[in-house]
Amino acid sequence: MQIRNFTYTLANGRSLFQSLSADFVDDKVNILLGPNGVGKTTLLDFIATVNKREPAYFQGFPEFKQIAYQPQGVPFIFEATVFQTMKMVMGVGGFRGKFQPTDLPETLQPLADTKYGELSGGQRRLVMINAISRLDRQLYLFDEPESGLDPKMAKRVMTEIQHLNQRGKRVIMTSHQFQNINNDQYHLLFLKAGQIRFAGSPSEFLRKEGTDNLVDAYIKQDQTVL
Ligand SMILES: Nc1ncnc2c1ncn2[C@@H]1O[C@H](COP(=O)(O)OP(=O)(O)OP(=O)(O)O)[C@@H](O)[C@H]1O
Numbered sequence: 001m002q003i004r005n006f007t008y009t010l011a012n013g014r015s016l017f018q019s020l021s022a023d024f025v026d027d028k029v030n031i032l033l034g035p036n037g038v039g040k041t042t043l044l045d046f047i048a049t050v051n052k053r054e055p056a057y058f059q060g061f062p063e064f065k066q067i068a069y070q071p072q073g074v075p076f077i078f079e080a081t082v083f084q085t086m087k088m089v090m091g092v093g094g095f096r097g098k099f100q101p102t103d104l105p106e107t108l109q110p111l112a113d114t115k116y117g118e119l120s121g122g123q124r125r126l127v128m129i130n131a132i133s134r135l136d137r138q139l140y141l142f143d144e145p146e147s148g149l150d151p152k153m154a155k156r157v158m159t160e161i162q163h164l165n166q167r168g169k170r171v172i173m174t175s176h177q178f179q180n181i182n183n184d185q186y187h188l189l190f191l192k193a194g195q196i197r198f199a200g201s202p203s204e205f206l207r208k209e210g211t212d213n214l215v216d217a218y219i220k221q222d223q224t225v226l
Pocket residue numbers: 010011016034035036037038039040041042043
């Protein structure tokens with residue numbers, strides 16, 4: 001999957017991407033990093049075809065039906081229970097297998113009959129990520145999947161996302177969290193000022209910035225004068 005020379009200007013005239021090129025890898029979890037407002041979600045929207053995707057710029061991405069997308073917001077029917085919500089999301093996504101409360105992950109089983117509207121923000125996110133991960137698609141897009149989750153849950157979600165990738169699924173996600181980017185099963189793409197400024201493994205990122213701490217590496221990269 002690759003993006004080639006993609007230029008995009010917002011309706012207010014602000015140039016968001018300038019001849020942006022990016023290469024995503026299949027056998028690692030791709031993580032888009034970069035400052036707030038730089039365009040990570042907008043890029044996911046193009047990949048997911050929420051925004052029209054021109055084949056001249058977006059090459060090798062699966063078609064719409066083969067993509068599962070977890071957007072940042074998680075609006076849903078507040079009265080539905082956790083179990084009903086997951087079943088509904090999976091049903092809309094084309095899941096036709098058997099699904100019962102005992103199929104819920106251990107963390108969600110005690111909440112099976114709890115109304116979605118009574119969950120915390122992090123719990124809602126967990127429900128959506130679980131439902132979306134169970135769809136049978138080629139490409140999974142997660143927009144800040146660990147945001148709002150406690151450290152244990154965030155770690156679990158990142159492990160599940162890696163398992164998804166190890167089962168042969170392609171994954172692109174965004175993140176502002178670094179504590180779980182702890183191995184080279186991740187492929188980092190740093191977006192800033194309209195282009196990808198770094199692409200590579202976490203250890204390559206650390207080496208490039210001359211530090212052993214990803215947060216420091218991120219800040220150094222962000223401070224680089226272009
Ligand atoms: N519907 C919209 N109309 C106008 N501008 C928009 C719209 N959606 C996003 N933008 C603008 O596009 C820019 C990129 O937003 P985007 O959400 O893609 O950034 P991001 O990198 O994902 O940010 P964050 O890390 O804060 O989630 C921002 O400046 C934002 O104001």
